[in-house]
Amino acid sequence: MPGRPGAEVPAESTLAVVGAGAMGSQIAYQAALHGYDVRLISRSDDRLRAAGAASEALLRRRVEKGTLDGDACEAALGRVTMGSEFDALAGAGTIIESVAEDRDIKREVYARICGHADDTAIIGTNSSTLASSLLESAVTHPERFLNIHFFNPALLMALVEVVPGPHTAEDTVVRAMEFARAIGKTPVRLAREEFGFIANRILFIAVQEAMRLVQGGYISVEDCDLAVRNALGWPMGPFQLSDLVGLDVVEAILDEGFRQTGDQRWEPVEMLRDLVAQGRLGRKTGGGFFTGMAQ
Numbered sequence: 001m002p003g004r005p006g007a008e009v010p011a012e013s014t015l016a017v018v019g020a021g022a023m024g025s026q027i028a029y030q031a032a033l034h035g036y037d038v039r040l041i042s043r044s045d046d047r048l049r050a051a052g053a054a055s056e057a058l059l060r061r062r063v064e065k066g067t068l069d070g071d072a073c074e075a076a077l078g079r080v081t082m083g084s085e086f087d088a089l090a091g092a093g094t095i096i097e098s099v100a101e102d103r104d105i106k107r108e109v110y111a112r113i114c115g116h117a118d119d120t121a122i123i124g125t126n127s128s129t130l131a132s133s134l135l136e137s138a139v140t141h142p143e144r145f146l147n148i149h150f151f152n153p154a155l156l157m158a159l160v161e162v163v164p165g166p167h168t169a170e171d172t173v174v175r176a177m178e179f180a181r182a183i184g185k186t187p188v189r190l191a192r193e194e195f196g197f198i199a200n201r202i203l204f205i206a207v208q209e210a211m212r213l214v215q216g217g218y219i220s221v222e223d224c225d226l227a228v229r230n231a232l233g234w235p236m237g238p239f240q241l242s243d244l245v246g247l248d249v250v251e252a253i254l255d256e257g258f259r260q261t262g263d264q265r266w267e268p269v270e271m272l273r274d275l276v277a278q279g280r281l282g283r284k285t286g287g288g289f290f291t292g293m294a295q
Ligand code: 3HC
Pocket: 058, 061, 062, 065, 067, 128, 150, 151, 152, 153, 154, 155, 156, 157, 200, 203, 235, 236, 241, 245, 249
C-alpha cells in the first residue's frame, strides 16, 4: 500500500474494503466520493486494476455528463488506495468485507482482518445470504460485527440494510447507520436476522416466480420483463436484473435460501441451473437470459 504523504485521516472517516469485485470496488468509490479515505484490499492485482478502471470510468462519465464536478472526481479517485496487504486496515474505523459468498473463504479472510484491524473498528459483511451470526465465531470482537448489505450497482442504489446479530452491540448498529448515511446511502435497520433480509427476500421470490412462468411456457423472457416493467414500474425486468446481478449469484442466493429456510419457493428452477451450467452468467460473460450486452 503506497504511503499517503501528510495524510493523517481520522479513523471515523477511513474505510477499508476487503474484496475488489464489482460490489466492493463500487462501495469503495462511493465512500471516496463522500470524503472517506479508502483502502481497497484484494489478493489479486488484476482484480484491483479492473476494479479501479471500471469505477474510474463510471465517475469520469458522470463528469462528462455534468453530474459530477471534475475536481470532486479527481479528489475521490485520489482518496482510494489499493493493495493486497492487510496491514492497510490499521487506522480504519469501518471495515467492509465483500469477498465471495463462501463461509470458508470468509472465515479465512476474517482471521486476517482481525489480525490487523484496530480494536475499535466495526466490521460489516456485505454478504446477502450469510447473516453475521453464521460467521461470528471467526471474528475476535463479535460485538463490533454485523451485516451491512449494499445493492448492485452500489454506486447508484440508495439502500443499505443494517442487520445486527444477537452478538452485535447497539453502538455498532448506530455506527453502521451513521456510516451508511455519511456515504450518501439510505439505511434501514432490521430488528433481527432473517434470510434474505428485506429487499432480497421479496425480490428473489419474485424473480423465481418469473422464471417459473417462462419455464412453464406462459410467456417469453422479453415479454415477462416488459410486463413487469410496465405493470409494476421496476426499472429492469426480473431477467434483465438477473443478468446484471449474475446468474451464478442468483443461483447461489436461491440455493442458500432453500438450505436455510427449507421453503421450496427458493429452490432454483431448471432453466437457471442450465444457464449457469453452460457458463452463461449474465452481463459479466456477455450473455445470460439475454444474449450479448444490448440490455
Ligand atoms: N454500475 C454502475 N453504474 C451504472 C451501471 C452499473 N452496472 N449501469 C448503469 N449505471 C449508471 C450509468 O452510468 C448512469 O449514471 P450517470 O447518470 O451518472 O451517468 C446511470 O446508471 C443511469 O444509467 P442508464 O440510463 O444507462 O440506465 P438506467 O436508467 O436503466 O439505470 C439502474 C440503471 C440504476 C441500474 C436501473 O436500471 C436500476 O435501478 N435497476 C435495478 C437495479 C436493482 O434492482 N438492483 C438490486 C439488485 S439485487 C442486489 O443487488 C442484492 C445483492 O445481494 C445481489
